[in-house]
């Protein structure tokens with residue numbers, strides 16, 4: 277699905293947004309192999325261009341050339357369940373999702389994950405952090421050519437069985453890698469190759485504080501630390517989760533009795549249920565908040581939770597459209613940003629949002645925040661930064677991606693701005709966030725993943 281760069285080593289257009297400095301009008305990047313060799317301003321490029329034939333330059337004209345977007349919370353395996361149920365609240369929606377997924381054959385997972393990865397690419401996304409039910413997301417990402425951290429989900433609510441749950445996860449991960457190496461499904465060989473070259477990395481995703489006990493979460497965290505990789509967890513997503521940890525939630529009790537093996541079959545034996553704490557405080561008190569955690573959703577938080585997240589340098593993957601769809605509430609992102617919390621954006625799965633466009637997610641977030649707080653002071657640049665350089669930092673890849681600068685991978689998104697007004701074309705960050713401009717091309721590690729992806 278990818279094409280090599282060939283002779284066209286220079287990409288240029290109206291705007292180059294390096295995201296480690298100001299926009300460069302008429303700038304260019306030179307790509308050598310998988311990486312960016314040089315970033316040139318208009319004058320420097322003019323001097324080089326004089327000596328080059330047109331075969332060496334891809335001139336996108338009225339376009340914005342920028343680092344590929346990074347989506348911090350996805351489940352691409354569920355992409356074929358788009359618009360599954362647009363009215364169900366979270367704990368009606370999860371069982372419905374599971375009923376579908378449980379009937380899927382392995383090839384269905386691959387097909388769905390590939391579909392999702394393609395939607396990601398078409399939205400300008402070059403890298404995803406995916407919470408993966410069975411790991412097949414890696415095959416979808418590899419087939420399309422995306423960079424990815426695929427975090428295999430982990431479940432286990434019985435503290436006494438922590439070692440069994442953990443060993444089960446390690447076995448699943450090992451078997452997954454073996455399945456990829458055997459290459460018996462579409463994309464599996466590509467996944468094995470991407471894992472061996474490092475463009476796809478496998479990590480762990482303890483599902484949520486109500487489905488994973490603190491000691492099992494600790495095993496996951498320690499494993500991720502040792503592997504030097506980011507890990508992820510759904511945290512404080514719903515009012516039910518908050519109520520269940522703080523006091524009681526009959527709805528969540530009922531949910532757990534339906535899907536999980538409980539200690540003696542009794543939710544009362546879960547010691548962190550009804551403990552008087554918020555989900556964030558529960559994790560903080562168990563020393564499970566750290567800078568390599570990307571916490572997804574984080575809707576149900578108070579001011580003291582926000583201070584914990586800021587001081588422990590946790591990144592929040594903000595998913596406002598999924599939070600709204602699943603009746604989870606609205607995360608106080610304005611307060612988090614003001615407190616200095618690292619915030620990025622995630623679309624969540626296509627089964628709980630409109631589309632997999634992470635720019636649209638950021639747009640929704642900024643609209644909502646301005647609606648509820650007229651003093652919200654974060655602008656378009658700030659949103660775009662959090663979709664690129666900020667997100668790269670959050671997932672520990674800032675030395676490789678997130679900005680256009682020499683030595684980094686040539687992970688590049690090009691948006692066509694030719695149909696925008698002249699006023700808008702002078703404001704590239706606003707245009708990206710609010711202008712709904714179409715993607716033109718996408719490059720990952722110097723390979724062209726999409727060409728003329730106008731839609």
Ligand SMILES: [Zn+2]
Pocket residue numbers: 349350351407510572624625
């Ligand atoms: Zn999720």
